[in-house]
Amino acid sequence: MLSQEASAVVASFGQQPGVTREHLDNFNRVLNDSPELTRQINDAVQKKVLKGFAPLNDPHAGGTYDPRDQEIHLPLAALVNDANGKHAAAGDLTFVLGHEIQHSLYSPTAALAREQFKNRGNKNRP
Numbered sequence: 858m859l860s861q862e863a864s865a866v867v868a869s870f871g872q873q874p875g876v877t878r879e880h881l882d883n884f885n886r887v888l889n890d891s892p893e894l895t896r897q898i899n900d901a902v903q904k905k906v907l908k909g910f911a912p913l914n915d916p917h918a919g920g921t922y923d924p925r926d927q928e929i930h931l932p933l934a935a936l937v938n939d940a941n942g943k944h945a946a947a948g949d950l951t952f953v954l955g956h957e958i959q960h961s962l963y964s965p966t967a968a969l970a971r972e973q974f975k976n977r978g979n980k981n982r983p
Contacts, residue, residue: 859888859895863902870910880936883944884910891951897958906961920953922960924968929957 859867867888871881888895901907906927913921913930921930931953939945 883936901961922957924964
């Protein structure tokens with residue numbers, strides 16, 4: 858079950874431009890069907906590394922995490938029902954969300970490593 862804070866983050870996805878009720882319903886269904894994914898979202902929101910979800914405009918990516926705005930961007934096409942009224946991409950979306958959540962959880966460590974690398978590089982300059 859999503860925490861109150863994580864529920865608010867997920868609900869705010871429904872307010873994004875272009876997001877329909879179908880998108881939000883399928884998104885919530887994916888989360889409800891995966892207790893581990895729900896746990897990871899709760900963890901990322903609690904650690905303040907995930908502040909939202911937004912539509913993805915890049916047709917070449919299955920999903921992205923942007924550490925600047927701390928949002929996971931998802932393709933809306935992955936959240937629509939097929940001709941039979943079923944959400945056929947649910948399994949793929951579960952994988953993508955899990956992958957992008959890992960990026961969010963590792964983002965502070967990655968930022969620190971980049972900073973240390975830059976500082977070391979500057980110390981070695983004449």
